[in-house]
Amino acid sequence: MAPPAPEWDLRKLRILRALHQHGTVTATAEALLMAPSAVSQQLSNFARQLGVPLLEAHGRRVRLTDAAHLVLHHADEVFAQLERADADLAALVRGDAGQVRIGAFSTAVAALVVPLVTRLREEAPGLELRVREAEAGEAYDLLAAGEVDLALSLAAHAPTVRDPRFTRVPLLADPLDVALPSAHPLAGAPDLRLADLAADPWIYGADGPWSDITRAACEAAGFRPEQAHTATGWPAILALVGAELGVALVPRMVSAEYTPGSVVVRPLEADRPRRHVIAAVRRGAEQGGGPVARVLAALRAGA
Structure with a gap:
């Protein structure tokens, strides 16, 4: 023994x-x-x-x-x-160390999460951020299951504010611009409105969040868009626009990253369509100074 x-x-x-x-x-x-x-x-x-x-x-x-x-x-x-x-x-305890797992939709990864990772790598090198691309439904399932600590989604596709499991935090209102071929007759027109493009062929996905947003914005401007081509990835949508096959609504977060030279992106000041981006954490995680609260604060500042 x-x-x-x-x-x-x-x-x-x-x-x-x-x-x-x-x-x-x-x-x-x-x-x-x-x-x-x-x-x-x-x-x-x-x-x-x-x-x-x-x-x-x-x-x-x-x-x-x-x-x-x-x-x-x-x-x-x-x-x-x-x-x-x-x-x-x-x-x-200060929130300068620990691991935070982020689930985010693709454009938010490029426009919000990657700059966040770059900034915190300098400000808080003890923080380890793990990124997982996920659309809203999957992101909230992962958040509820404890497999991610923070979820980014469009407000329209997030759980209701009455859901007791999560705390929702508004991040930004992302303007929706219109992408036109550079040779389009209205590419340089002042005060462009969505209604000016009612007769144009439109490019957007067959279904999903962005299809709903495009249809809703056009219907709010007084017309139903004619869908000439179907695409879901932003590079594909903008390539079709650049080939003069139609026009498309594009979030500003996307247009800053992917717009080719054959495309003109114009703001719609009169219509001012927007999509609202939010972050969500499990209820209570936003309090105190822990790593999730630290990342959430940095994300809000960057947004």
Whole structure:
């Protein structure tokens, strides 16, 4: 049968370390604000816990045994590691360290999340951000299941504000611009309105959030768009526009990233269509100064 493992006691290890530093039980007791008898008793107990002698008589004083010196050699590493743990824990409490997993739709990844990762890499290198592309339905399932810590979505496709599981945080109102072929007769027209493009062929997806947004914006402007071509990826949609096959509504977050030279992107000041982007976390995670709250604050500032 194996002998029992030694019982390590950090308080007693500190007393042993202090004795090594100060040289005598009396000086150690004064430094630690303890009675000399208490110092001796604690070290005797520690020797029993470790199963080795730590002190030996040396005239009228005591000195450390070889076992005590061996213990102290490891104690330096123990206390150094504890100092690092203290620093890491303090950073975690401040929100400057830890892991935060983000689920976001594709355009938000490019326009919001990547700049966030770049900025926090400099400001809080102890924070580790994990990014997962996910549309709204999947993102909220992941958030509810604890597989991501923060979800980005369009407000129209997020759970209701009455959902007790999540806290929703508005980030931005992303303007919807119109993408036209550069040779379009209205490419340079002042005060362009959606209604001016009612007779044009339109390009958008067969279904999904962006199809709903395009139809709703056009119907609010007084017409139903004629869908000439179907595409869901922004590079594909803008390539079709550049080939003079139609026009399309494009979020400003997208147009800043993907617009080719054959396409003109015009704001719609009169109609001012927008899509609202929000972040959501599990309820309560936005409070305090933890890593999720830290990332959420940085995301809001960047947005």
